[in-house]
Structure formats: structure tokens, C-alpha cells
Amino acid sequence: MAGIIIGLIIAAYTGYLVYRQVKNVKAGNYCGHCSGCPTARSCAQYKDRN
Amino acid sequence: MASNNKNNAIHSVMYNKKYEAEELNIGFVGNPNSGKTTLFNAYTGARLKVANWPGVTVEKKEGAFKYHNHIYKLVDLPGIYSLTSYSIEEKVSRQYILSDDVDVIVDVADASNLERNLYLTLQLIEMGKPVVLALNMMDIVEERGMEIDLHRLPEMLGIPVIPVCARKKTGLNILMHAVSHHREVEPKSDYVVVYSNLIEDKIKKITARLLKKYPNLHNPRFYAIKLLEKDSEITSTCTVDVSDIVDKSYETEIINRKYDFIEEIIEEVLVNKQEKTEMTDRVDRILTHKILGIPIFLGVMGLVFFLTFTLGDGIKGILEGWLESFSAWAEEGLVAMNTGPIIISLIIDGIIGGVGTILTFLPNIAFLFLCLAFLEDSGYMARVTYVMNGIMNKIGLSGRAFIPMLLGFGCTVPAIMATRTLENDRDRRKVILITPFMSCSAKIPIYVLLSSLFFGKFASLAALSMYVIGMAAGLLTAFVSTKIENKADKSPAVNQLLIELPEYKTPNAYSILVYVWENVKEYLSKAGTTIFLASVVLWFILRFGTIGYVEDMSLSFGAAIGRVLAPVLKPAGLGFWQIGLSLIAGLAAKEVVVSSMGILFGIVNIESASGLGAMLQTLGNMGFGALNAYSMMIFVLFYTPCVAALAVIAKELKSAKWTALVFLFQLVFAWVASVLVYQIGGLLI
Numbered sequence: 001m002a003g004i005i006i007g008l009i010i011a012a013y014t015g016y017l018v019y020r021q022v023k024n025v026k027a028g029n030y031c032g033h034c035s036g037c038p039t040a041r042s043c044a045q046y047k048d049r050n
Numbered sequence: 051m052a053s054n055n056k057n058n059a060i061h062s063v064m065y066n067k068k069y070e071a072e073e074l075n076i077g078f079v080g081n082p083n084s085g086k087t088t089l090f091n092a093y094t095g096a097r098l099k100v101a102n103w104p105g106v107t108v109e110k111k112e113g114a115f116k117y118h119n120h121i122y123k124l125v126d127l128p129g130i131y132s133l134t135s136y137s138i139e140e141k142v143s144r145q146y147i148l149s150d151d152v153d154v155i156v157d158v159a160d161a162s163n164l165e166r167n168l169y170l171t172l173q174l175i176e177m178g179k180p181v182v183l184a185l186n187m188m189d190i191v192e193e194r195g196m197e198i199d200l201h202r203l204p205e206m207l208g209i210p211v212i213p214v215c216a217r218k219k220t221g222l223n224i225l226m227h228a229v230s231h232h233r234e235v236e237p238k239s240d241y242v243v244v245y246s247n248l249i250e251d252k253i254k255k256i257t258a259r260l261l262k263k264y265p266n267l268h269n270p271r272f273y274a275i276k277l278l279e280k281d282s283e284i285t286s287t288c289t290v291d292v293s294d295i296v297d298k299s300y301e302t303e304i305i306n307r308k309y310d311f312i313e314e315i316i317e318e319v320l321v322n323k324q325e326k327t328e329m330t331d332r333v334d335r336i337l338t339h340k341i342l343g344i345p346i347f348l349g350v351m352g353l354v355f356f357l358t359f360t361l362g363d364g365i366k367g368i369l370e371g372w373l374e375s376f377s378a379w380a381e382e383g384l385v386a387m388n389t390g391p392i393i394i395s396l397i398i399d400g401i402i403g404g405v406g407t408i409l410t411f412l413p414n415i416a417f418l419f420l421c422l423a424f425l426e427d428s429g430y431m432a433r434v435t436y437v438m439n440g441i442m443n444k445i446g447l448s449g450r451a452f453i454p455m456l457l458g459f460g461c462t463v464p465a466i467m468a469t470r471t472l473e474n475d476r477d478r479r480k481v482i483l484i485t486p487f488m489s490c491s492a493k494i495p496i497y498v499l500l501s502s503l504f505f506g507k508f509a510s511l512a513a514l515s516m517y518v519i520g521m522a523a524g525l526l527t528a529f530v531s532t533k534i535e536n537k538a539d540k541s542p543a544v545n546q547l548l549i550e551l552p553e554y555k556t557p558n559a560y561s562i563l564v565y566v567w568e569n570v571k572e573y574l575s576k577a578g579t580t581i582f583l584a585s586v587v588l589w590f591i592l593r594f595g596t597i598g599y600v601e602d603m604s605l606s607f608g609a610a611i612g613r614v615l616a617p618v619l620k621p622a623g624l625g626f627w628q629i630g631l632s633l634i635a636g637l638a639a640k641e642v643v644v645s646s647m648g649i650l651f652g653i654v655n656i657e658s659a660s661g662l663g664a665m666l667q668t669l670g671n672m673g674f675g676a677l678n679a680y681s682m683m684i685f686v687l688f689y690t691p692c693v694a695a696l697a698v699i700a701k702e703l704k705s706a707k708w709t710a711l712v713f714l715f716q717l718v719f720a721w722v723a724s725v726l727v728y729q730i731g732g733l734l735i
Contacts, residue, residue, distance in 0.1 A: 003389035010396065010586065017583045025697075 073121045075151055076229055079143055079174060080158035081167050082129030083432070083552050085186040087111075089158055089216040090126040093226075117226050125152070128471075131166075133173045134281065141283070147177060154180045154233045156225070161185040161198060161213065162553065164320060168312045171207065175242050178269030180232050181209045184225050188213045190553065197321040206315050208242055217558070245307050252278055255295050263290050279304055330554050334433065338551075343437035348518075350430070351459075354421040355517055359498060359510045362413030369413070370658040373406045392599055396589055399652060404585025404645035408577045411495040411641070415573050416566055418491055422460060423565040427557035431456060436551060445525055446532025448472070451481045455524060458488030459517075460569070462695040465490075466702055480531055482699055483712055484524035486691040489516050491569075492640035496686050499644050503666055504676040512680065516687050523688065523723070581645055584638040588631075588646050603650065622685060622724035623678040623732075633685065639692045677735060681728040689720035 078086040094113030111126045127143045134140055147155060157174050159167035164185075174181045183204075185191075191198060204211040210228045214221030244250065256274035260267055267273070276284040277292055280299040337346055377398060384394045425431055434456065439449025451472060458465035465485045469478045489497070497516055501509040591608040593599060600606050604627075611634065612627030619625050624633075628650045636643035647653075651668050653661045669675075690696065690713050700709040 002384075002387035003393040006384075006389065006397070007393050010401070014583060014586050017579055020579075021583070 073123060074230065074233065075123045075125070075153045077125045077127055077146060077152040077155050078158055079127050079147065079155055079170070080129060080186075081131055081160065081163075081170060084129065084158045084160040084167060085216045086126055086129065086158045089156075089184065089186065089214070089222075090124055092216050092219050092222060093122070093124055117223075118230070120230060122226060122229075130170065132170060133177070134279075144283075147174070147179060152179065154182060154229045156182050156184050156229060158184045158186050158216075160187050162187050162190040162194065162196070164198065165312060165316050168315060169308060172243055172308050172311065175207065175209060176269075176275060177272045182225070182228050182232050183207065183209055183211045184221075185211060185213045186216050188221070189215045189218060195322050199319040199321070203315070203319045206242075206318065243308055243311050245304060249278065249300055249303060249307075252295050252300070256290075256292050259290050259292060259295075275304060333554055334551065337430065337433050338437055343433075344441070347434050347437055350425070351517065352514060354418070354425070355514050356510055357421055358414050358418040358494065359513050362411075362417045365413040366410055369410045370661075373402070373410060374658060374660075377402050377406065392593070395593060396586070399649055400585050400589030400593075401582065403648040403653070404588065404642075405577050405582050407645045407648040408495065408581050408641045409574075411498065411644075412570065412573060414494050414498060415491050416570050418494065419460065419566045419569040420562065423562040424557050426565075427555065427561055429552045429554045432551050441525065445529035446535070447477055447480065447528055451477060451528075454481050454485050455488050455521070458485045458490060460491055462486050462488075462490045462691050463698050466695065466698045469702065476535065479703065479708060480528050482702060483531070483715065484527050486695060486716060487520045487524040487527070487688060489520050489687060490640065490691075491573075492692065493686060495641050495644040496636075497683060499647070500679040500683055503662055503669070504679040512683070516683055519684070520687050523719075527719075576639060576641070580639045581641055584635055584642045585645055585649065588635055588642075588649055592631075592649060608650075618721075619685075621729065622721060623674075623681045623728035624685060624724065626672055626674065628672075629674075629682065633689070636686065637690065637693055639694075640686065643686060677728060677731045680731065681724040684727050685720045685724040687720070688716060688723055690716045 078090055080086045090111070090113060093115050095115075112123065113126070114121055114123045116122070125146065127146060130140045130143050132140065133144050133147075146152060155174055157171050159171060161167075171181070171183055185198065185200075198213075200211060200213060210232050212221060212225045212228050214225050216222075245253070253271060253274045256277055257270040260270045260273055264270075273284060273288070277288060277296055278299075279301040280296065336342060339346075380402060381394065381398050384397060431453075435449045435452050438452045442449045442452055451469075453471065454465045454468040456465075457468050462485060465488070466482055469481045469485070472478045472481060493516070497513040498509075501512040505512040588608065591611070592603045592606045595606045595610075597605065603609055608631050609627050612629075612631035615630030615634065616625045616627050619630055619633075624630070628647070632643045632646040632650060635646040647665070648661075651665055653664050691699075696709070696713065699712055700706070703709055703712070
């Protein structure tokens with residue numbers, strides 16, 4: 001039972017990461033390297049994270 | 051020019067009607083490194099990157115705050131020296147200032163370098179918009195025993211002048227107070243800078259023609275001056291024929307007259323003029339020395355990377371201990387909960403093995419960014435650009451192109467973005483091509499792992515060599531491409547460097563900590579997202595094959611993929627399916643090369659003594675030795691950057707063809723370089 005719950009949690013988180021990545025790519029933002037980035041403020045991904 | 055009718059209507063409203071609106075749009079304009087972003091951060095509470103070197107801001111950034119019932123919308127513009135249209139920053143700033151979006155311009159000037167900063171001020175005043183001069187860094191002026199006549203300066207310029215210190219947050223309220231009042235001030239009818247009779251006569255004639263075509267043009271004098279300067283952008287958009295008046299470019303005369311006027315101002319308002327502190331001059335005599343400058347720079351960078359590789363080790367040991375205990379505890383817990391072997395393998399081999407491995411390199415990353423922040427804040431980075439200018443010119447680039455290359459030591463993504471400061475597309479393409487050759491922080495785990503495995507007491511030297519080889523290869527590539535270009539184009543672009551060498555400053559502890567924390571946070575976030583995802587995917591393809599779940603990874607889908615690549619990599623000494631697969635995985639993020647090796651070889655704590663021993667034995671059994679390791683380091687140094695960097699390259703180049711070329715070039719370059727290293731190394735050893 002514990003194995004199934006843990007597996008589901010990992011699957012759900014992995015799914016969320018994939019969803020977020022796809023969403024960001026669709027919005028034209030491909031990276032999360034915001035610190036030091038000269039264009040971070042205008043990037044939707046930066047706004048998402050902050 | 052065509053849209054200026056609309057502009058003029060708005061300007062006349064601005065000057066003739068009392069403001070009732072609560073909103074005020076303010077543009078922060080100024081020379082690079084004059085403290086615009088620090089001032090912007092002080093007002094808005096933002097944490098935008100600031101550094102003691104020019105070119106940090108490459109696009110306009112917006113923020114807002116409320117003061118005395120007004121909403122002040124601030125726009126931080128890239129640093130510029132003039133309002134010509136040679137570089138992207140100048141174009142961005144000028145377009146914004148000329149647009150309807152700005153009510154008042156705050157010209158942020160470094161008061162300790164007044165002479166240089168006033169050139170832009172005069173150009174801004176000439177544009178005819180309300181300008182307030184913020185004299186920043188007044189603390190430095192005082193420290194040097196200089197004095198500025200704050201009564202005479204506004205008299206001579208005809209605009210309000212407010213002394214501020216953005217770092218100490220002094221004078222901020224009075225500046226906004228002045229801004230708020232100054233927006234309602236009628237523009238002065240007399241001119242600040244009066245040119246020679248010949249030029250004034252031409253300005254009059256052009257102004258008359260412009261007003262005939264655009265009767266509501268608010269600032270015809272500015273356009274007339276720009277037409278006399280033969281400004282490319284204004285000339286190409288102007289529909290009024292002035293060719294009989296503008297018989298040649300009067301740019302030099304106009305510039306000289308402005309500087310004459312600046313000299314008059316300085317003569318009258320500056321008491322105890324002292325250009326730079328003696329300390330700065332003395333240090334610069336050594337650090338920017340014609341012969342010593344470059345060896346000193348190489349020495350400094352060598353020290354930075356040496357500290358990165360060695361200083362973090364103590365803390366790394368503690369993290370490794372924690373990871374080992376956590377892994378054992380997690381395994382025991384999972385077994386106690388009767389969890390199935392597949393889930394245990396996913397968590398222990400996949401997630402902890404992948405993500406945990408990367409986390410142990412955190413101290414190295416933190417030390418690298420600490421050193422880089424120290425160098426940036428002290429003012430040394432600007433000197434590096436100056437020192438490298440000679441070499442950069444020889445390879446057909448401006449010294450300015452070295453800034454993105456330096457940023458590339460942190461992360462390729464912002465480095466690619468920073469190429470926007472370069473004057474032309476050809477230079478940009480070239481720098482975008484070579485910037486990934488600078489070893490980004492994500493490659494550190496790979497260098498640390500392979501060099502500590504195979505090079506013993508020479509580990510740091512082996513890792514350091516990657517930085518030197520990367521830089522040399524980048525410069526060589528730029529040189530060759532310039533040679534090819536010059537063959538095709540007989541009139542190559544002239545690259546000039548205009549860069550301010552700021553005062554040396556004691557680095558600000560808070561700024562450094564914020565900078566390091568932002569990067570550490572990003573690394574942790576990457577470990578929990580990109581690397582987590584890559585580890586799970588990798589675990590999956592390594593644990594499943596055509597027959598379902600497999601204990602033996604050589605039967606997995608991953609092994610099948612790796613085997614396709616192995617023959618291609620064989621001449622480079624990397625013909626192993628595990629290596630091929632980890633290199634493919636590294637396209638997600640370079641750190642994944644290491645985490646995938648952890649998963650591939652079933653080692654949870656790859657950097658611990660036991661992990662290293664197990665890894666060395668496994669690799670040794672495969673026939674993978676020191677030469678193979680060095681060849682792999684070379685391949686990693688040069689091959690295609692991560693997906694994020696590649697996407698940014700595509701975004702910046704705006705061309706699928708160029709992006710594909712960059713991708714292929716780096717891949718082929720990496721292969722050729724590692725084959726050469728392995729084959730020649732094999733002959734020597």
C-alpha cells in the first residue's frame with residue numbers, strides 16, 4: 001500500500017513538472033536560469049517562480 | 051517621424067494642462083554603471099541584478115511605488131553614453147524617451163564622474179522632455195574632497211539637479227518631489243547648447259521645413275540636430291528633404307561644441323576636481339598593464355576556479371555524509387513499509403542517486419558564485435573587458451564581446467542574452483557560437499567527478515585546463531570565422547570599445563550574499579525540477595526494456611539507445627553505451643551527466659570515498675581510464691549546451707537555420723576535439 005502511495009506521489013509530481021515545462025515552453029520560456037539573467041523581469045517563468 | 055503628430059498632441063496636453071492624473075511615468079536614463087538599477091531597486095524594493103561593471107541591464111525593466119498619493123511608474127533603461135543609434139541599448143532607450151510612455155526623465159549621473167555623464171544630459175535636454183538630473187554617488191564626491199556647486203549647475207543646465215546616494219538611500223524623497231513638480235514645467239524657449247552660426251543657421255532652416263510638414267512637432271530642434279549629425283535612424287524615417295541644407299555630417303562639430311560647453315560647466319561648478327582616487331589609479335597601472343594585464347586576469351580566474359574546486363570540499367564531505375545516511379535510512383524505511391523493489395529502486399537509485407548526487411556539489415557552486423560576485427562588485431570585471439580588448443580586436447570582435455563570455459562561466463543562458471549589447475548581428479552570432487565554450491557552472495560536477503577519479507593530486511589542474519582550453523577554443527573559433535568573413539566582405543565592421551572603468555569598491559556584503567543566494571536557490575530549484583525529471587525518466591529507461599522491468603540495465607531501452615551512439619564515440623575513447631546515454635541525458639542539463647552516471651553505475655553517493663572507489667573499479671573493468679576521462683571532459687566542454695541554452699540561442703538568433711548550424715558546429719567540434727585528444731594522447735602515453 002505504502003509503495004502505491006509513494007509511487008502515485010512521484011508520478012503526480014513528475015506529471016506536474018512535465019505540465020509546467022510544457023506550459024513554459026508554450027509561453028516561449030525555456031529555462032529557469034533567472035538569477036543574473038538580464039531579461040528575467042520580462043519573462044513569464046520568472047514571474048511564475050516569484 | 052510619421053508618428054510624431056500623435057506625440058505632439060500628447061506633449062501639448064502635457065505642458066498646457068494641469069495634471070490631475072495620479073500616475074506618473076518616469077524613465078531612469080544614464081551612463082552605464084551610474085547606479086540606475088540601484089536607484090530603481092531603492093524605490094521599488096526590487097532585487098534586480100546590479101554590478102560594478104557596465105552593461106548589466108540590457109532591456110528596460112519596470113516597477114512602481116506609491117508616494118504622496120501618486121503612483122510612480124519607474125522604468126530602468128539600459129545604460130547609454132549618448133543618444134545615437136549604434137547599439138541596441140541606445141535604440142531601446144531613445145525609442146522609449148521619444149515615445150508617449152514617459153512623463154519625466156530622471157537622468158542618473160555619477161557625480162564623481164560629472165564631466166563624462168553630462169554629455170548624455172545635454173542630449174536629453176535637447177530632446178525637449180522634462181529632465182531632472184539625479185547626481186548619484188555623492189558620497190564618493192565627498193570622500194574625495196570634491197564639491198559641486200548645486201546652485202550654479204541647475205542654472206547652467208536649466209533643469210533641477212538633486213544630489214542622491216542610491217546605495218545609502220539618501221535624497222530619494224526630494225528627487226521624487228522634484229520629479230513631481232518638474233513635469234508641469236513649461237519647456238524653456240532658449241537653448242542650453244548654442245552651436246556655431248553656421249550650424250544654428252542650418253538648424254533654423256531644417257526646423258522651418260520640419261514644422262511645415264509636421265506643424266505640431268514638439269521638438270524640431272532635436273530632429274534638426276540629428277539630421278545634421280546624419281543619424282541613420284532619423285535620416286531614414288524623415289520624409290522631409292533637407293539634402294540641400296545637410297551637405298555633410300556635422301556630427302563632429304556638434305559633439306565638440308557640447309564638450310566645450312561641458313568644460314565650461316565643469317570649470318564653474320566643480321571644486322577640487324579629482325578624476326579618480328589615487329588607489330584606483332595605482333591598482334589600474336598594474337591590473338590593466340599592457341603586458342601584465344592578461345596574465346593577471348588568467349591568474350585571477352585560475353584562483354577563482356582553484357578555490358571553487360578546493361574550498362568547497364570540507365562542506366561537501368558533510369553533505370556526502372548526510373546523503374549516505376539519508377539514503378540508508380530511506381531504504382530501511384521503505385523495506386520496513388513492505389514497499390516493492392521497483393519503487394525502492396526508483397527512489398534510491400533513481401531519485402536519491404540522481405538528485406542527491408547533484409546536491410553534494412552545492413558548495414562548489416556557491417564558492418564559484420561567491421568569487422564571481424566579489425570580482426563583479428569590486429570593479430575588476432570592467433578592467434578585464436578593457437584588458438582583453440586588444441586580443442578581441444585581433445579576432446575581429448569588440449572587447450565588449452568578452453562580457454557575455456565572462457557571464458558564460460556562470461550560466462550560458464544569461465550570457466547569450468547579454469550578447470544583445472553587441473552592436474551588430476554578425477558579432478552577436480559569433481559570440482553566441484563561442485559562449486557555450488566557456489565552462490558554465492553546470493559542468494563543474496562533471497569536471498570534479500572525473501578529475502578526482504582519475505587525476506589524483508593533479509585533479510584541480512585537469513579541471514582548470516578545461517577553462518583555459520574552452521577560452522582558447524572560443525577565441526580561435528571567432529578568429530577563424532572573422533578570417534572567413536573578411537574574405538567574403540572586404541569592408542568588415544570596425545569594432546570599437548567604449549567602456550567606463552569604475553572606481554574600485556569594497557564589495558558590498560549584502561549584494562554578494564543576495565547574488566550567491568539567488569544562484570544557490572536556482573541550483574536547488576533545478577535539482578528539484580529538471581534534474582528530478584531527468585533522473586526519473588532515466589531510471590525508467592534504464593529499468594525497463596522490451597521484456598518489462600529488468601534488473602540488468604544492459605537489457606534496458608536506455609542501453610539500446612546508448613549502443614546506437616557508442617560506435618560514433620569510439621574513436622574518442624567514449625564507445626561505451628553508458629557514456630553515450632549519459633551524454634544524451636546531459637542535454638537536459640549538464641549536471642545530469644553526473645547524476646545519470648550515479649544511476650547507471652548504481653552508486654548513490656558518487657562523490658563519497660566509497661562511491662569514488664566503486665565507480666573507479668567499475669569504469670576500470672570497462673577499460674575506461676584517465677585518457678578516456680580527459681577526452682570525455684573535452685567532449686562535455688564543447689558539445690551542444692543544454693536544452694534551455696539552445697532554446698535561448700534559437701530565440702535570440704531568430705533563425706532555425708543558424709540555430710541548427712550552432713547545434714551541429716558544437717557537436718562536431720566536440721567530437722573532433724575529443725578524438726584528437728584521445729588519439730594523440732594514446733600515442734604519447
